[in-house]
Structure formats: C-alpha cells, structure tokens
Amino acid sequence: MKAGIYLAFRLIVLSLEDSIMAKLSWIQRTYWKNLSKPVQSRPLFHFLLDHSIGSILEIGIGNGNRIEQILSMFTLRNGSSQLRYAGVDLFESGTTVDGHMRLKDAHRMLAEKNVRAHLVPGDATSALKRIVHSTLPSDLIIVDEGWVDDSPIGHALVEWLPKLVHDDTVVFARRNPQEAFQIVSITPIQAGRKAA
Numbered sequence: 001m002k003a004g005i006y007l008a009f010r011l012i013v014l015s016l017e018d019s020i021m022a023k024l025s026w027i028q029r030t031y032w033k034n035l036s037k038p039v040q041s042r043p044l045f046h047f048l049l050d051h052s053i054g055s056i057l058e059i060g061i062g063n064g065n066r067i068e069q070i071l072s073m074f075t076l077r078n079g080s081s082q083l084r085y086a087g088v089d090l091f092e093s094g095t096t097v098d099g100h101m102r103l104k105d106a107h108r109m110l111a112e113k114n115v116r117a118h119l120v121p122g123d124a125t126s127a128l129k130r131i132v133h134s135t136l137p138s139d140l141i142i143v144d145e146g147w148v149d150d151s152p153i154g155h156a157l158v159e160w161l162p163k164l165v166h167d168d169t170v171v172f173a174r175r176n177p178q179e180a181f182q183i184v185s186i187t188p189i190q191a192g193r194k195a196a
Helices: 002-035 039-050 065-078 103-112 124-131 152-164 187-195
Strands: 055-059 084-089 116-121 140-144 170-174 182-184
Touching: 002 039, 039 065, 039 140, 039 170, 039 182, 055 065, 055 124, 055 152, 065 103, 084 103, 084 124, 103 116, 116 124, 124 152, 140 152
Parallel strands: 055 084, 055 140, 084 116, 140 170
Antiparallel strands: 170 182
8 A cells, every 4th residue: 555655656757857857958958049148159058959969069168157057058958978079279289368268277167067078289370180090070069260361260161170070060160259159161071071
C-alpha cells in the first residue's frame, strides 16, 4: 500500500517537473531570442536555438563570454556540453583594452564545462595555418572581426577555411565589434575545398 502511494506521488512530482522544465525552456528561448546581451550576438543565438551542432571553431575568443553563453545554451538544449571546440585568439598577447582572456583561464573554463578544447594562441593568419592540420571540419565557425576580403585575416580565411568546412558548415562573421554577427556565404570556399 505504501509503495503504491509513493509511486503515485513520484509520478505526480515527475509530471510537475516536466511541465516546469517546459516552461523554463520557453523562458530560456525567449531570453536568448530577445533579451540576451550583447545584441550583436543574437543572430548567432537564434541559429543555435534551432540547429544542433557538435563542433565549433571560434576565431577571436576575446574575453570568453560568447563561448560561455553558447555552452550554457548548448547544455540547456542537449543536457550535456560534450562538444568539440577549437579556439584561436591572441590570449595574453592581446591588449588589455581588447579584453582577451588568458590561455590558462580559457583551458580551465572549457575543462569545467566538459568541452574537448583545442586552443591555439596567435593571430588568425598564423594560427589558422597551424590549426588546419590538427582540427577536423567544424559544424559552426565564428569569425569575430576581420571578415574583410582585402585584409591579412581575410586572405588567410580564403586560403585555409576550405580545409575546415564540410557541406553543412555555417559561418557567422562580423567586421568589427559594433556590427552584428551574420551568416556568411561559404559557397566559394566549399568550391575551393572540392577542387583541392
């Protein structure tokens, strides 16, 4: 008798937990779509709400807030944050004005979140050459600043990105910190990959 009552009570609690989680999920989606900061990253968050990803290449980690937000979103959505992540940044070499996180702090943060991380210090032009030989193609590539065709970073991206994409890769980029992230067409890059 007591076991039956306990079982019925437990089923009621579980159904309440499910309905609470559904409301939290709705609230979380509303937050990421409409209230998340910085505003410039919202297009990226919109994409992540509707698409599953297993790997990220981020060129320009900065202070690490963006990847922390992405990982919290990923954890809420998938129940686990096991993700393959590669990051390129100046780390300690960057100016303090730019707010670059230290390499050691980046490793610690990603390890705490159970992320398999491959961090490459250096500017994008030299780091891309090194990362292309040690990283598999990524589902999502984030280019923070420097998506300008005639810049050194732009030339490096055109040269090395074909080896870091697959047919379903999506690239989000922006030219400067005030600009919102936007999906960038990588059709010429993919054509270069297929020709190689």
